[in-house]
Amino acid sequence: MESKIDWNSLALAVLAQYNVSAARLVFLGHSENLTFRIDTRDAENCKSFLLRIHHPIAQFRDRIWQQHAVIESELAWLTALHQDTDLVVPYPVQNLNGTFVTSVAIDHTSETLNCTLLNWVDGSPLDTEPTPTQAWRVGELMARLHQHASLWELPIGFTRPKYDCEQLYISLMELRSLVDTGTISITDFAVLETVVQRIAQVMTALEKTRQSWGLIHADLNENNYIFHAGEARAIDFSCCGFGYYLYDIASTLKHLMPGNRTSFVNGYQSVCQLPNEYQNMLEAFFIGATIDNFAFLALQPNEHNYLSQDIPYVTAKLCSRYLKGEPFLFKSR
Incomplete structure (x- = not known):
């Protein structure tokens, strides 16, 4: 299935279900999820998001991790952390239907993939051992x-x-x-x-x-x-x-x-x-x-x-x- 999917087109199809206008899609990687950074085109309110397509590399992890209820539960905790604490976490964005998990059909197949959009967290990873x-x-x-x-x-x-x-x-x-x-x-x-x-x-x-x-x-x-x-x-x-x-x-x-x-x-x-x-x-x-x-x-x-x-x-x-x-x-x- 990997070689038959245009992931950029699929990502744009997912974004069409959100109130987000993408100026740029930046592919980040593919492991447990396939991820993109989404940069918005509104110059007055520049903002970035993390788009996750919940489709792991073959045999990467048990399919339970891609189930709708399991993903939704992760997002419920992130939402609670955002609302209850001052911790900066990648909390989710609701789609146009008011839900956090978006299912998108894959062209020419009966299969759908669950996708999520989260607010981007600013910061830098360490390139050395922590102090x-x-x-x-x-x-x-x-x-x-x-x-x-x-x-x-x-x-x-x-x-x-x-x-x-x-x-x-x-x-x-x-x-x-x-x-x-x-x-x-x-x-x-x-x-x-x-x-x-x-x-x-x-x-x-x-x-x-x-x-x-x-x-x-x-x-x-x-x-x-x-x-x-x-x-x-x-x-x-x-x-x-x-x-x-x-x-x-x-x-x-x-x-x-x-x-x-x-x-x-x-x-x-x-x-x-x-x-x-x-x-x-x-x-x-x-x-x-x-x-x-x-x-x-x-x-x-x-x-x-x-x-x-x-x-x-x-x-x-x-x-x-x-x-x-x-x-x-x-x-x-």
Whole structure:
């Protein structure tokens, strides 16, 4: 289907259902969604938007993420964040029918694609490792997202995927298929299997309360936070779902050096206090988030060479230390 679609024409067809006059469409990329920046032509009120066509690259992610109700729920949270807080987020724009999700038919087929338009968030991504102050700001940002999630009453019908024990075991099964192809050794898979069982025990023991479990961004890495006048801003909530707040923290810590991990946690705790034994739980979720990411990459054949190199490192350097009870998260490797 990819080669048969004129994405620019489709984008213009979507925009026709909004009160937006596009002066320029700038293609941004295609991964979980196909995205464009839309620059308006009104010189007196120049404004940009983000257009998302919810059609992933083949095998990129389970189709549940493209379902109307799931997308609508993401946008409901973004709307609430915009209305309830002073956080700058990419909140959605209503179409001419007064709804947030626009379905567009693909020419010469019976298939439709869900599309959304969001307000553009000004800011710049980092091209280097964050400074300790920047890491602190990102930690503070995540805490404020969690703080809102813990207080917000979910609308009826709200539905997003979960990052829980079941998902972790699904990720493990995705990786099992790479044993047959020789991408992962039987020995390394056995280590992953053991560590998943241990992490599942940690998850089971951690009670799901409003202080520990709720809506999380789930992908707040260097590609999905930007800075504007020193302020950290979160973008791309496409992966948001229900999970432990500690899982969300650990997912971001994967992308930070040990010193900055401490700064991030300090920034987080300036808003929300973590439990006393947070380091042990964070290390479990750190490896769990790593395994979930491995499973995500396993769906992309061009990433298999990377997996064949990185999985042995993770099992030898991180999983082995975790299983022995040796702290690793805030120490240099």
